[in-house]
Amino acid sequence: MSVNKDEILRNEVNESSEVAEAGAEAAKKTLGFGFWLCAVWLFVISMFAILAPVLPLKDPGENFVQYEEQENPLTKKLEEQPTIPPYSPSSEHWFGTDQDARDIFSRTIYGARISLAVGGLTTLFGLLIGGSLGMLAGFLKGWIDKLVSGLFLLSLSFPGLVLTILIITILDRSLLTISLTFGILSIAPIGRLARAQTLTFSEREFVTAATTLGAKRSRILLRELFPNVLIPMITLAMVVVAISIVGEGTLAFLGLSVQGSSTWGKLILLGADISTLQTSPWVSFIPMSFLFLTVAAFNFMSDRLQDVFDTRSIYVTHD
């Protein structure tokens, strides 16, 4: 997936680290307004997603067919006739309805539940496994390091989307399988970063000092190294969340995501046929804007964090 491309880009960016530093200086090392705006957006959208069943949202599965008084051509009387959905945005339906007269806003919010869950689960899995494997490899060195680095390389030599399609063909298309597949794919990039960071920091003076003072290895790993590895890992984790949301959207768009659910990708697809686009583009554009804003927010926040904590230079690999 595109984790890899981002990484390569960062490697390249580092070649002109002067440029990056100049940029960071220009930004005066603050997170900036944009960062907090993104944070607020993400907070709001995740609160909506978590609290969706409690909030007074319309039922995402219900058909809100609207009626209108029309003349019946047979009886020549005014009768209540159903009008043909999709309906355009109104005070009743903020973002309009789809072809089946279902409320787009509540469908998008309910879609966010799965999209965000995949993003969160993937990243959690990647951080836990990838982070600990990478740190152990970087800390213990020796054959463990060789083995783990080899496994990371192996996992990176497959194209992500194609591999995911293969795995969900063999297993099933549940939320857990998809998140785990993405999670496994995210182990290697996160692990490599953790390993590189651990290698750098384990040669620093404060680690030598701690060793000289007789600190246990577990203490060095957890109290001395872990805090330093954490911030760059978080910046990468945000990119991983964004990528796995996009990945899930892609699967849904291909009709291969969690069965029977309407995630963002599926909602976009449902509104993307030619007749719907002609008459009612909002059906696919509303979920698309939600997806775009969420992904952009994660990417932007990661970008700002890298600038402020100056972790860009860390993305250089140590091989």
Place this chain on the structure above:
Amino acid sequence: MVTFGSMSFLGDPLFNILGPIAGDTESPESLKIIEAAKAEYHLDKSVPEQWGRWAWDFVRGDFGVQFSTTGQPPVSDLIKERLPRTLELMFIAQLFALGLAIPWAVTSAARANSRIDKGLTMTSFAAISLPSFATAVLLYYVFSVKLDWLPDTYNAIDPFWGFSHDHRLIQLILPALTLGIGAAAQYARLLRTDMITTLREDFILMAKSKGVPRKRVLYIHALRSSLFSLITLLAINVGFMIGGSIVVESFFRIPGIGLAIIEAVLRDDFPVVLAIVMLVSCGFMVLNYLADILYSVLDPRIRNTEQGQQKKVTIL
């Protein structure tokens, strides 16, 4: 190997080949058919033997038969028919990507940190954040539905060269643009930082003071020495574009290998999925390896230095 081993987890492929007969193990007649089918598709052999046969055939270019009622056409014929379409698509997409990215990056780098630069950087950021399927829907809406400039159908039979809606060249513009925009944004970001570094070097100052026109300095002198890492990213990106082309092909209904894999997944047609995954993975690895070599071969500045040897583009 891993992929093949997992095949045994799949449902009984006989259902796809024979239909309802496969479930009927009672009557001797259908049992005979089942045995014959098993022997034909080598399903009666052990898993390692199946794998051995499959791998040997794969290397020789025979990808086996489809799990369908007739097994026709063979998987290799299917791929032979569809791969050229995907390659056409990716080639045009790369042309679009480069055509967009180079002016984009050069304009940006020439006035680094100006308003134009910031605007272009934000645009590339947005283009990276917009997933390819969303780009596809957006472009389709603008150019095909609203403006009606480009056709919304893809016709595999019509001649390639030509400029009416019935020619594949025109039909491929939208799908290729979808793939190209995402790639262009990445190329532009990379090229911009490289250009900014190059523009600080002495030979640019020399060229400027000699009185070489500004455009020539930018597009000839500076661009040439900034292209090295772009070329490697390009090689890697061909691999990633295969993933993107799955999405684009399925949205624009282009019968390439991307659409083939989706159709096969939905049909549980495992040999087709397996053959395509293996083919794509092999292509991906070869391209990554090429990128590795290219990077050190192309740039004479880092070819011989120790740093150069360490700082290959590693495939993270």
